[in-house]
Amino acid sequence: MCNNCDCSNCHNNAEHKMKRHNAIKSCLGRNPDAFRSKIAGGRSGEAKGWHNKGCNCKRSGCLKKYCECYEANIKCTSSCKCVGCRNYDDSSEMNLEEKIVNVKDKWPESVITPAVVEAVCGSLLAQAEKAERKAQSPVQAEHMVLDEFGRCLTQIVKAMFKN
DNA sequence: GAGTTTGAAACT
DNA sequence: CAGTTTCAAACTC
Numbered sequence A: 001m002c003n004n005c006d007c008s009n010c011h012n013n014a015e016h017k018m019k020r021h022n023a024i025k026s027c028l029g030r031n032p033d034a035f036r037s038k039i040a041g042g043r044s045g046e047a048k049g050w051h052n053k054g055c056n057c058k059r060s061g062c063l064k065k066y067c068e069c070y071e072a073n074i075k076c077t078s079s080c081k082c083v084g085c086r087n088y089d090d091s092s093e094m095n096l097e098e099k100i101v102n103v104k105d106k107w108p109e110s111v112i113t114p115a116v117v118e119a120v121c122g123s124l125l126a127q128a129e130k131a132e133r134k135a136q137s138p139v140q141a142e143h144m145v146l147d148e149f150g151r152c153l154t155q156i157v158k159a160m161f162k163n
Numbered sequence B: 001g002a003g004t005t006t007g008a009a010a011c012t
Numbered sequence C: 001c002a003g004t005t006t007c008a009a010a011c012t013c
Helices: A014-030 A096-106 A114-133 A138-162
Strands: none
Touching (some): A114 A138
16 A cells, blocks of 8 residues: 555555455456566576566667566566567577577577578588589688678678668 | 656556 | 557666
């Protein structure tokens, strides 16, 4: 109940007991978890646990306390629907597969999708094998692979600016 | 401290 | 379920 608040026309007090009870009831009717913590796992306020529902941040980059994940001291996950998120693990120890998954989860709008990464890697490998078959010198082989990489990047950049 | 930004929750 | 409104906390100056 309110106590020493500055609210006007307040019904959250003993005088409106019934009204208050009904309000709580209809609130819980809509969402049974309305008065429960949104952070599961670790004890309150620690860097443990995870956000049950994820955040929906649009402009804060999830790096300000407007973001529920950031405020709870946890990283955003794929259950978030945030845009432009910078609150995620970017560890250099991550292997390639984890990085690809990370791209998929956090930048759904990116053109560098797992499929694109695979395609690029595949054509670079093909180029390297071609050089091997033609018994090119290491320098020539490098040149062929880098040429191919350049073509791939050009296509990716073109696709990015299409939108 | 006033004014602005932000996003969850409520609402439609 | 998607779009809109509300509003208090976070933030900025």
